């Protein structure tokens with residue numbers, strides 16, 4: 001399916017915790033190579049680069065976290081309300097470091113996706129995020145790693161994998177060089193999947 005049922009551009013909400021380079025890539029593609037629109041960017045980190053990228057592009061933002069809502073159930077309800085208000089069709093976790101709650105998952109069942117910087121199920125689950133993933137790959141002496149786009153379910157990284165890209169590990173890699181190579185492949189993979197989901201020109205092979 002490309003546009004949503006009423007043939008409007010797919011409304012994409014982004015959740016991100018940190019630098020926001022993935023979120024920025026999606027915002028830059030929206031309305032150009034990607035037939036979708038970014039309707040909201042939410043972060044648990046009020047100082048995140050993701051929120052700054054959104055503000056510079058005139059995209060609405062929200063800071064929702066354990067600081068704004070001490071009770072996890074209230075945070076989940078606030079997340080649901082913010083996404084409903086934004087009329088989101090699709091929710092993309094683009095470097096979001098907190099567990100998405102059950103109310104939000106139930107409302108967008110199957111329409112919440114995450115990008116993970118490894119070939120799931122390898123190097124996934126609790127504690128597996130950001131540079132910790134790349135460090136574990138290097139510590140194991142793995143010859144290849146990659147990126148995965150998967151459906152978000154109740155527990156971390158357990159949902160069905162929708163797309164994956166294999167990335168070689170070079171003998172002289174450190175965390176920074178491996179991160180750079182994986183994140184380049186990850187953005188291409190995610191934008192390609194989004195183009196197939198929403199309509200667009202950046203097709204990809206799974």
Ligand SMILES: Nc1nc2c(c(=O)[nH]1)N[C@@H](CN(C=O)c1ccc(C(=O)N[C@@H](CCC(=O)O)C(=O)O)cc1)CN2
Nearest residue numbers: 096097098099100116125126127129153154155156157
């Ligand atoms: N309900 C779900 N929520 C989230 C998922 C998911 O699959 N289901 N994926 C994560 C993204 N992620 C990996 O892709 C991931 C993020 C964070 C963690 C983790 O261990 N987090 C720590 C806290 C880290 C922090 O506070 O900075 C923890 O929970 O102890 C694992 C995997 C996003 N949400």
Ligand SMILES: NCC(=O)N[C@@H]1O[C@H](COP(=O)([O-])[O-])[C@@H](O)[C@H]1O
Nearest residue numbers: 019020021022095115116117129130
């Ligand atoms: N387990 C989740 C996880 O590790 N997500 C990773 O966080 C990075 C965010 O980078 P960005 O803030 O520059 O987009 C991305 O590489 C993403 O795969």
